[in-house]
Every structure is written in C-alpha cells, then in structure tokens.
Amino acid sequence: MTGTDDVLLVHGGTPLEGEIRVRGAKNLVPKAMVAALLGSEPSRLRNVPDIRDVRVVRGLLQLHGVTVRPGDEPGELVLDPTHVESANVADIDAHAGSSRIPILFCGPLLHRLGHAFIPGLGGCDIGGRPIDFHFDVLRQFGATIEKRADGQYLEAPQRLRGTKIRLPYPSVGSTEQVLLTAVLAEGVTELSNAAVEPEIEDLICVLQKMGAIISMDTDRTIRITGVDKLGGYTHRALPDRLEAASWASAALATEGDIYVRGAQQRSMMTFLNTYRKVGGAFEIDDEGIRFWHPGGQLKSIALETDVHPGFQTDWQQPLVVALTQATGLSIVHETVYESRLGFTSALNQMGAHIQLYRECLGGSDCRFGQRNFLHSAVVSGPTKLQGADLVIPDLRGGFSYLIAALAAQGTSRVHGIDLINRGYENFMDKLVELGAKVELPGSSLV
Numbered sequence: 001m002t003g004t005d006d007v008l009l010v011h012g013g014t015p016l017e018g019e020i021r022v023r024g025a026k027n028l029v030p031k032a033m034v035a036a037l038l039g040s041e042p043s044r045l046r047n048v049p050d051i052r053d054v055r056v057v058r059g060l061l062q063l064h065g066v067t068v069r070p071g072d073e074p075g076e077l078v079l080d081p082t083h084v085e086s087a088n089v090a091d092i093d094a095h096a097g098s099s100r101i102p103i104l105f106c107g108p109l110l111h112r113l114g115h116a117f118i119p120g121l122g123g124c125d126i127g128g129r130p131i132d133f134h135f136d137v138l139r140q141f142g143a144t145i146e147k148r149a150d151g152q153y154l155e156a157p158q159r160l161r162g163t164k165i166r167l168p169y170p171s172v173g174s175t176e177q178v179l180l181t182a183v184l185a186e187g188v189t190e191l192s193n194a195a196v197e198p199e200i201e202d203l204i205c206v207l208q209k210m211g212a213i214i215s216m217d218t219d220r221t222i223r224i225t226g227v228d229k230l231g232g233y234t235h236r237a238l239p240d241r242l243e244a245a246s247w248a249s250a251a252l253a254t255e256g257d258i259y260v261r262g263a264q265q266r267s268m269m270t271f272l273n274t275y276r277k278v279g280g281a282f283e284i285d286d287e288g289i290r291f292w293h294p295g296g297q298l299k300s301i302a303l304e305t306d307v308h309p310g311f312q313t314d315w316q317q318p319l320v321v322a323l324t325q326a327t328g329l330s331i332v333h334e335t336v337y338e339s340r341l342g343f344t345s346a347l348n349q350m351g352a353h354i355q356l357y358r359e360c361l362g363g364s365d366c367r368f369g370q371r372n373f374l375h376s377a378v379v380s381g382p383t384k385l386q387g388a389d390l391v392i393p394d395l396r397g398g399f400s401y402l403i404a405a406l407a408a409q410g411t412s413r414v415h416g417i418d419l420i421n422r423g424y425e426n427f428m429d430k431l432v433e434l435g436a437k438v439e440l441p442g443s444s445l446v
C-alpha cells in the first residue's frame with residue numbers, strides 16, 4: 001500500500017459489532033522464528049499471522065540460508081536452518097529501519113557463524129529506545145562489537161560463555177537477547193531483573209522444546225544451563241494479547257460488541273481488571289473473549305503502565321481513546337516509554353480533553369519523572385469526538401486513531417495506515433467484518 005492507497009476514509013458513528021480472530025503474537029512469532037536459527041533440525045511454527053514484522057524476519061532468515069516454507073496447516077511455517085551461511089551486508093542493510101527484531105539475531109548468528117551484522121533498527125517511535133543493555137550483555141558473553149556507519153558488526157572469537165547478568169530494567173528485548181544467547185553458551189547464565197512477559201515465557205517454551213535448560217524463579221531470575229546442540233521445535237504461538245486488547249478498546253469506544261476469537265484470559269488478566277473498572281463488559285469462553293459496552297456511563301480510572309504483570313504499555317494507547325468517553329478525570333502514567341503520549345494531540349483536535357504532564361501522576365515515581373518527559377496524562381470526559389485529518393504516528397497510536405475515527409461523528413482521513421500492517425493482520429478486512437464504514441479514496445466502501 002503506497003501513495004493515496006495509504007489513506008483511509010473512516011465514516012464514524014457506527015458501533016463495531018461481530019467476530020474477529022487473533023492469531024499468534026507479534027511479540028513472540030518473529031522471535032520464535034529467530035530461535036529456529038539455533039537448531040540443527042527444522043522447526044514448525046503454527047498460528048503465524050501475516051504481518052510485516054514476520055515478513056521482515058522471514059527475509060532476514062532466508063538471507064542467512066534458512067529455508068522458510070509454508071507447512072501443512074494455514075499459518076504454519078517450516079524453518080530449516082541446516083545450511084546457515086553468512087549474508088551479504090548490503091542485503092541485510094536493505095532491512096534497516098524495518099523492525100526491532102534484527103537485534104535478536106546477534107546470539108544465534110554468533111553461535112552459528114562466529115560473526116553477525118545488525119542493521120539500524122526500526123520499531124515504534126515512542127521513546128529513545130536505546131540498545132545499550134543488549135550490547136552490554138553480549139559483551140559479557142564474550143562478543144566483540146564494532147559500530148560502523150551502516151550498522152553493528154559483532155564477532156565471537158571463541159565460544160560464548162555463560163555469565164551472571166543483572167538488567168538495569170526488566171527489558172523484554174534484552175531478556176530475549178540473553179535467552180537466545182545463553183542456551184548455546186558454555187556453562188550457566190543467571191539473569192536477574194528479567195522481564196517475564198507471557199511472550200517471553202512462550203519463547204522459553206520454544207527453546208525448551210529445542211533442548212534448552214531454562215528455569216524461572218518467582219523473583220525475575222532466569223537460569224539457563226548452556227547445551228552443546230539444539231534440535232528443532234513444533235510450537236503453536238500464543239495468541240496476540242495486544243491485538244485482542246485493541247479490539248476490546250474499539251468495542252468500548254464505539255459502544256460496540258466484539259467477540260475476539262483466540263483471546264486468552266491468562267495473558268490478559270491485568271487488562272481485563274482495568275476494562276471492568278472502566279465499565280466495559282466481557283465474557284470468557286474456551287475459544288475467546290467477548291468484549292462489549294454494556295450501556296450507561298463509562299467510569300474514569302487511574303492507570304499506570306508497567307512491565308508484566310502490570311498494565312502493558314502497548315494496551316495504553318487504544319484504551320485512552322475509550323477513556324475520552326468516560327465520565328470524570330482519568331489519569332494515565334506511562335512508565336515504560338518516555339514519549340508514548342504524543343498521539344493524544346490529534347485526539348484533542350478531534351474534541352478530546354487530554355492534558356499532558358512532566359510529573360509522575362497517579363502514585364509511583366518512575367524513571368522519567370525527573371527528566372522532563374511529558375509522560376503523564378489527565379483525560380477529562382466524556383467528550384464528543386469529531387472526524388479529522390489524522391497522520392498515524394506509530395503502530396498502537398495508529399490503531400487508536402482508527403478507533404477514534406470510528407467513534408467520532410463525521411468523516412476522518414487517516415494517513416499512513418500501512419504502518420498498521422506491521423502488527424495487525426488483515427485489519428481492513430476485520431474492520432469491514434465488524435461493520436465499520438471505511439473507504440479507500442477512489443474506490444467504493446470496502
């Protein structure tokens with residue numbers, strides 16, 4: 001989708017109603033694909049969504065000699081790493097800026113080839129997003145790293161060695177970096193202050209199936225005993241709890257009713273508690289979760305994003321749109337990313353009342369309180385939203401703009417919708433299935 005195709009006209013005011021399905025998690029699937037690189041046999045990954053981050057990783061794996069082909073069932077990939085080889089730097093560099101996943105190729109490539117080239121990373125522009133923890137831990141394993149103009153060059157002169165690591169913050173990517181590196185390193189690795197998101201647990205399940213030895217304590221400590229060789233895996237990816245929550249927020253903001261097939265209670269407990277506090281209704285069965293607006297007024301809340309088991313930061317932006325419809329003052333304290341509230345200025349143009357603050361509002365102090373970042377918000381509601389011209393800033397911000405446009409009176413022009421394909425499978429088809437009145441300019445209602 002490019003040029004004018006990248007604009008969507010959204011005619012708001014219709015509740016979203018019906019059923020959609022979420023497949024494997026954007027924040028697990030590409031990493032499980034990278035894990036396949038560590039094996040000496042093919043792996044089978046099921047429940048793979050057709051999203052851009054998956055395509056990027058597939059391309060990078062293929063450049064390194066991994067064959068990737070569809071498996072027997074829809075959404076299954078077979079990844080064969082038997083002939084891993086060095087890739088051309090210029091070919092890898094063509095993926096610069098496309099996703100955050102390339103950084104996770106470091107450990108597997110160092111084990112398989114003794115060297116790795118990592119291009120500039122992409123991902124959402126919601127903060128500085130440094131990768132210092134990643135390189136600090138890789139150095140501790142024994143890797144050397146050289147930053148050049150086009151990217152990072154890494155080498156492992158000898159087999160990487162297990163080590164004792166304490167992360168300064170429970171970073172998801174850095175925890176995964178340690179896991180993907182430690183499993184084949186010599187000796188034991190002890191990682192403390194690790195992230196323990198459900199996607200990390202699922203990655204550990206993948207690695208255990210391959211032959212890794214990994215234990216998790218209740219105090220954010222993960223111990224990995226390195227092994228000499230790993231095999232392949234067969235794994236069904238856990239469902240995307242972030243996409244599921246986005247549709248749940250869309251149901252609330254548009255006064256709709258959406259059954260999200262595939263949504264799982266276990267990984268969404270914190271979201272579900274918050275949803276209930278706001279006044280949203282849900283019903284859980286074996287196949288998914290139905291989310292709906294039960295009528296009456298929504299309630300304002302105090303919300304703080306945090307690492308798991310806290311309220312996931314990627315749930316924040318879509319839910320804020322629903323909070324514009326709640327009665328009273330809601331407080332949102334974003335503690336994971338320093339710049340994840342900028343998207344609210346467009347909501348204000350649509351009629352919302354959202355004021356940003358540099359202070360840590362709503363309870364605890366976070367890393368950003370003394371550093372001048374607008375990372376707290378007060379949302380006053382309810383406010384009627386009006387259609388507007390919107391430019392999508394990032395993945396979840398983009399989905400939030402779609403929700404806002406659907407909840408608004410009148411027509412919105414949403415620019416940059418291709419970005420949403422990075423993490424939401426077939427979102428246009430799903431919108432149409434739910435009764436949204438959306439239109440690509442120049443064509444009839446889709």
Ligand SMILES: CC(=O)N[C@H]1[C@@H](OP(=O)(O)OP(=O)(O)OC[C@H]2O[C@@H](n3ccc(=O)[nH]c3=O)[C@H](O)[C@@H]2O)O[C@H](CO)[C@@H](O)[C@@H]1O
Pocket residue numbers: 026027028100101127128129130131132133134135169170171172173174195197313314336337338
């Ligand atoms: C592809 C993927 O899985 N993305 C998810 C992953 O991102 P990602 O793995 O990039 O997020 P991290 O958990 O690493 O980042 C959390 C915080 O740690 C900081 N940090 C991180 C690494 C580092 O080397 N130095 C550093 O300072 C970041 O700037 C951020 O403030 O976890 C985030 C937190 O749940 C989610 O929002 C993203 O959707």
Ligand SMILES: C=C(OP(=O)(O)O)C(=O)O
Pocket residue numbers: 026099100122123124314395396423
């Ligand atoms: C921040 C996100 O993703 P990424 O880390 O891929 O940018 C997200 O999924 O909301």
